[in-house]
Amino acid sequence: MSPLARLRSVRTKLLAGVMLSIIASMLTAAVLLQLYEVRSYHHAIVADLGGKAELLGRASAPALDFNDPKLARENLALLSGRPRIRRAALYQADGSLFAEYQREGVHAIAEPERNALSGDWVAGDVIYVRRAIEVDGEHVGSIEIEADYRLRERLLDYLGILGLVLLVAIGMAWFASFWLQNQITMPIQAMSDVAQRVIRQRDFSLRATKTADDEIGYLVDAFNGMLHEVEERNAALAAANQRLLQEIDERRAAEEQVRRLNESLEVKVSLRTVQLEAANRELEAFSYSVSHDLRAPLRAIDGFSQAVLEDFGSSLEPQAREYLERVRLATQRMGQLIDDLLNLARVSRAELVRGPINISAMVQEIAAELGQRDPKRQVRWQIAADVTADADARLLRIALENLLSNAWKFTANTADACIEFGIAPSVDGNETYFVRDNGVGFEMSYAHKLFAPFQRLHDAREFPGTGIGLATTQRVIRKHGGLIWAQAATGKGATFYFTLGAKDHAQHPLDTAD
Amino acid sequence: MRWRAFSLLPWLALLLGSMTGVTAPLSENQLKAAFLYKFGSYVEWPPEAFANRHSPLVIGVVTDVEVANALQQLIHARRVDERPLRLLRLSEQDDFSGVHILYVPHNADVEFRLARTASEPMLTVTDKPQSELRPYYAIHFMIDSNRLRFDVDLDEARQRRLRVDARLLAIARRVHGAGA
Numbered sequence: 001m002s003p004l005a006r007l008r009s010v011r012t013k014l015l016a017g018v019m020l021s022i023i024a025s026m027l028t029a030a031v032l033l034q035l036y037e038v039r040s041y042h043h044a045i046v047a048d049l050g051g052k053a054e055l056l057g058r059a060s061a062p063a064l065d066f067n068d069p070k071l072a073r074e075n076l077a078l079l080s081g082r083p084r085i086r087r088a089a090l091y092q093a094d095g096s097l098f099a100e101y102q103r104e105g106v107h108a109i110a111e112p113e114r115n116a117l118s119g120d121w122v123a124g125d126v127i128y129v130r131r132a133i134e135v136d137g138e139h140v141g142s143i144e145i146e147a148d149y150r151l152r153e154r155l156l157d158y159l160g161i162l163g164l165v166l167l168v169a170i171g172m173a174w175f176a177s178f179w180l181q182n183q184i185t186m187p188i189q190a191m192s193d194v195a196q197r198v199i200r201q202r203d204f205s206l207r208a209t210k211t212a213d214d215e216i217g218y219l220v221d222a223f224n225g226m227l228h229e230v231e232e233r234n235a236a237l238a239a240a241n242q243r244l245l246q247e248i249d250e251r252r253a254a255e256e257q258v259r260r261l262n263e264s265l266e267v268k269v270s271l272r273t274v275q276l277e278a279a280n281r282e283l284e285a286f287s288y289s290v291s292h293d294l295r296a297p298l299r300a301i302d303g304f305s306q307a308v309l310e311d312f313g314s315s316l317e318p319q320a321r322e323y324l325e326r327v328r329l330a331t332q333r334m335g336q337l338i339d340d341l342l343n344l345a346r347v348s349r350a351e352l353v354r355g356p357i358n359i360s361a362m363v364q365e366i367a368a369e370l371g372q373r374d375p376k377r378q379v380r381w382q383i384a385a386d387v388t389a390d391a392d393a394r395l396l397r398i399a400l401e402n403l404l405s406n407a408w409k410f411t412a413n414t415a416d417a418c419i420e421f422g423i424a425p426s427v428d429g430n431e432t433y434f435v436r437d438n439g440v441g442f443e444m445s446y447a448h449k450l451f452a453p454f455q456r457l458h459d460a461r462e463f464p465g466t467g468i469g470l471a472t473t474q475r476v477i478r479k480h481g482g483l484i485w486a487q488a489a490t491g492k493g494a495t496f497y498f499t500l501g502a503k504d505h506a507q508h509p510l511d512t513a514d
Numbered sequence: 515m516r517w518r519a520f521s522l523l524p525w526l527a528l529l530l531g532s533m534t535g536v537t538a539p540l541s542e543n544q545l546k547a548a549f550l551y552k553f554g555s556y557v558e559w560p561p562e563a564f565a566n567r568h569s570p571l572v573i574g575v576v577t578d579v580e581v582a583n584a585l586q587q588l589i590h591a592r593r594v595d596e597r598p599l600r601l602l603r604l605s606e607q608d609d610f611s612g613v614h615i616l617y618v619p620h621n622a623d624v625e626f627r628l629a630r631t632a633s634e635p636m637l638t639v640t641d642k643p644q645s646e647l648r649p650y651y652a653i654h655f656m657i658d659s660n661r662l663r664f665d666v667d668l669d670e671a672r673q674r675r676l677r678v679d680a681r682l683l684a685i686a687r688r689v690h691g692a693g694a
């Protein structure tokens with residue numbers, strides 16, 4: 001719908017409203033007036049005819065009293081000046097007709113019998129008014145006047161007048177509402193035009209002109225105020241937008257920079273990683289080859305030392321034999337050291353292959369091996385049954401061998417030695433295993449040195465070892481993504497706890513803290 | 515029921531009521547009696563003519579037994595202007611004072627007595643013809659074209675301080691006296 005049509009509809013509505021109210025009020029007034037008219041017409045006629053009847057009755061009382069119909073007729077004939085009165089009649093007390101007047105050209109209507117002495121009644125277009133005539137309280141007769149009753153005619157006349165008035169009123173209202181419409185719709189039209197232009201041109205600096213100081217004027221003011229507000233908001237919005245755009249640009253540039261930095265960083269990291277891996281591999285290869293290559297001269301030293309002792313032992317001074325024994329011990333110890341180092345390197349290089357393992361069975365086997373190696377010792381084993389895990393069997397065996405042989409070693413001087421394996425309350429939802437002994441233990445202040453290679457807490461003469469076992473164990477546990485830690489007190493044994501991490505679990509986060 | 519021709523019939527109905535339904539014509543005397551008491555309604559006496567508001571209106575009939583009898587029947591239980599009616603049968607020698615309506619038939623001779631009470635408030639009625647000499651009567655009955663009618667002498671009425679209703683004058687066949 002175009003704005004013009006909308007305005008027209010406002011006009012139509014206004015006009016319809018005005019017309020409706022006029023017609024409604026006129027009709028209401030007309031109906032009420034008609035009702036009033038019907039009543040008042042009837043009352044007026046009855047009052048008029050009744051008055052006449054009473055007057056004539058009074059005047060005709062002597063005629064009735066003194067039996068003078070001629071006078072009565074003359075009295076009644078006075079009504080001839082009233083063309084509306086069709087007929088008048090005087091009746092005596094017994095109801096017989098005494099005198100009568102009839103308008104010319106009127107034929108007496110067969111009048112219905114009425115018993116009432118006084119009253120009025122309407123029959124069709126004729127009204128009858130009857131009044132009793134009394135002299136000194138004595139009923140001497142009655143008078144009846146019969147007249148035209150032109151209510152219908154009158155009402156039609158009224159309707160005609162009403163129609164005319166209605167027409168005139170509608171005409172006037174039409175013109176008045178045209179004027180009113182112009183007063184109302186013109187400013188609205190103007191405002192609508194401005195609004196259209198504002199929408200089309202997006203020019204919020206336009207303003208509608210105020211023509212009147214009425215509600216429409218206020219509307220125009222409000223509209224202009226709104227436009228002003230919109231203009232300001234628009235400007236503020238544009239400025240904010242500009243600022244935002246600028247900020248976005250800045251941020252984008254910064255991001256780009258960060259991204260570039262990141263890229264170069266990644267390149268650097270991967271480069272370093274590759275370098276590190278290469279270095280590591282070289283180092284491991286080196287240590288492996290060194291360890292491996294060291295064994296040959298070592299075996300030569302040991303072998304020839306043994307040959308000297310066996311072949312020339314009897315000819316040697318006891319002092320020389322003792323020296324040779326020391327050489328042999330040192331070479332054996334060095335061999336052990338090389339083995340351990342090789343082990344450590346192997347553990348580091350090995351790929352982790354997880355599978356279901358019965359740890360309890362593995363501990364049993366190792367315990368049996370330890371018992372075979374030193375059958376004189378009496379050690380009590382307490383091994384929890386059916387402890388299973390998902391782990392690399394070869395590596396876990398190395399770790400367990402280290403832990404159990406340590407326990408075995410450090411309980412050597414303990415009466416009623418006892419070694420325990422079991423499951424401790426879990427840490428971080430991971431199954432926690434432990435190996436406990438009641439051996440010499442250690443001071444907790446040295447605990448941080450436990451897992452570093454070549455660190456020894458005990459006298460090598462009392463408890464021989466290379467100091468690599470726990471480092472290897474730790475490497476195995478870490479490779480599984482698990483943790484290892486110890487709890488101990490001097491003379492009261494030690495407990496080593498470890499977890500194996502979840503399947504496909506990344507390295508344990510605490511691991512890096514080491 | 516309508517009667518148009520017989521003008522006397524209402525009076526029969528008036529006299530006999532609806533008891534008998536007999537329709538005999540009224541006699542002249544009966545009509546005269548009716549007229550006599552009806553005059554009371556159209557004549558106003560001065561206040562001093564009555565002792566109080568409820569004193570009876572006295573109708574005196576001189577010698578005429580017929581009229582007196584007819585009147586006797588009529589005035590029973592009737593009132594004029596709140597006053598009861600009283601009939602006095604008078605002889606020619608009786609004192610007329612206190613009478614309000616006096617009927618003197620043509621054969622009675624009371625003129626000299628009337629002359630002595632010429633200023634008393636008394637409506638004098640007779641069926642004697644009008645005389646040129648005093649005393650005059652206020653109302654004279656006569657038969658005119660077969661109907662009982664009357665003339666009114668206003669001077670006489672005024673002399674006796676009576677006021678006659680104009681409506682009665684309209685009925686009268688002829689009105690004598692001032693203004694007539």
